[in-house]
Amino acid sequence: MSPGAGRARQNEIYTQGIHGRTPRVPTDHAELERQARRAMSKRAWAYIAGGAGEGTTMSANRAALDRWAIVPRVLRDVSSRSLEIELFGRTLPAPVLFSPVGAGALAAHEADVHIGHAAAELGVPYIFSNQGSAPMERVAAEMDRVASGAPRWFQLYWSTDDDLVDSLLARAEKMGADAVAVTLDTTMLGWRPQDLNLGSLPFARGEGIDQYTSDPRFTEIVAERVRSAAAERPEITLGAIKTLFSIARNAPGKMLDNLRAPEPRAAVQTFLDIYSRPSLNWDDVAGLRDRTSLPIVLKGVLHPDDARQAVDVGVDGIIVSNHGGRQVDGAIGSIDALDAIAPAVDGRIKVLVDSGIHTGADVFKALALGADAACIGRPHMYGLALAGADGARDVVANIIAELDLTLGLSGHTSVGDVNRDAVQRVS
Structure with a gap:
């Protein structure tokens, strides 16, 4: 994404409007979600949009974001802005990643290939899902076809078979992953009524394996x-x-x-x-450094003490996440967790966040509260369901564009300068 990404994206859409053409995917989350639901099958909607239990953790994610308000500053020269960040030796055009979403084929055939294509077009990383609907090598090849060396990570579900873990890690290294994100919060599936009511587990049908x-x-x-x-x-x-x-x-x-x-x-x-191991513990994570040369990121951290221990065992980063509210009903919202975790980590490792991030303003708030980057999950899947790779790309491009505009309109010229002074707790 080039400097001035927000205005460029706006101008592109408005120029198309002169010719009577409107965006293929809605630019607001509520309408995006409504249209995606109409486009998806009942099984796809249940799995991708559903949450654990009564859905209170999904609500908590949004409520946590709403508790913070952006406090714009004025009369600052914001004519030139930068969204660039550095993660694990790689300069990225924006502090945004595509989250891993399992069984994406429910939304589109070979979903991961299309998502990888979209991420490569934008130059931001896609975290390949361990429960993906295409082999990682196939996705990497498509990303390289679009932009050679396009950034990609790999999500690891720690299997009960250690040789399988080693095999997956070796493949991730070979296909050019910049990091491995170890998912900690899904050592067993949460109670997901939307799927249960349909008797639908995608993996039991060979989807997402x-x-x-x-x-x-x-x-x-x-x-x-x-x-x-x-x-x-x-x-x-x-x-x-x-x-x-x-x-x-x-x-x-x-x-x-x-x-x-x-x-x-x-x-x-x-x-x-x-596929997963409920006995996974800190000793396993400590030994992971001997099994891979990749930077190690722990996904699913919600408690400051766990974040401190992650620092102590020598990992390179964490993703503050409640799995989009899909695992534990009644859990803390990710932004509330980030508010406590960022000071505990104090810049010693990278901190990312996901769950409930829908807009560029949401990303801005996450950065202000100490995140180095934010990961986008359901929104890009909704775009995929509506318009394939182009839809997934456009949804995330819109989020990045809004982040750029929010940055400038709030009086800032670089995402690296955004801190807690840029937001205020309102409830």
Whole structure:
């Protein structure tokens, strides 16, 4: 994004308006969400938009942002502005990343490829989902096709099989990841009524397990299970047949061959058995430095003491996150957590934030409260559902444009200068 990104984006949209053309994706979150819901299937909407329990953590994320008001300053020369930041040796054009979202194929076929394309066009990182709908190598190749060396990270779900963890890390290094973001808050799935009411778990249908079915170690585990499995007589129902077709369609190879072979079904069950490890602890994280050369970021930190311990074990960053309100109902809002965590970290490691970040003004508030960058989740998925890669790109471009305008209109010329003096607690 070039200097003056906000005005340039506005001018682009208004120029199209002269010709009677309006944006393909709405520029406000409320309308974006409404249109995306109409475009998505019930299963897709439940998984992507749904939250844990009664949804109070999702509400807390927005309430936490609303508790802070921006305090603009005037009569400052803001004609030249910079959104650039540095993360792990890489200069980025804006303090914004695309968050990982699992099972994105619910919204669009090969969702991760389209999201990677969108991120590469903007020059900001995409954190590849470990539960993605395309192998990381395929996504990296598409990003490099758009912009060679485009920034990308990898999200790691720590499996019960350590050799699989090592294999995923090795692949992430090889495909050019700038960092690995270890998700800590999903060692088991939270209680998600929207999915439960539909009896819908995407992974059980082979959706969102492409990082696994493309992995040599995972393939070994599946082959071992197939060889040792006793003869089974599964219950045959119409729903089971539909699920079988979904598994066959999402597995590598030809669909007809997959319907006949035991491996695709075994892959799904293997994934469900080993994808996460509830016993994950600080000793595991401390040992991760010996297993990868990548900068290590811990995703899902909400308590200042955990942030301090992250510093103590020597990781490079944290993402303050409650998983978009999808894991624990009644949890603290991410911005409230950030308010306490940033002073505890005191600049010793990088601090990012996600969950409930919808607008450029939201990003500004996060920066003012101590974040180095913000991650965008559901909004880019809504754009994807409406207009593919272009939609995902435009949603995040709009957020960056609004951040640029908010920066200038608040009297600042660099995101690095935004601090707590730029906001005021109002409730």
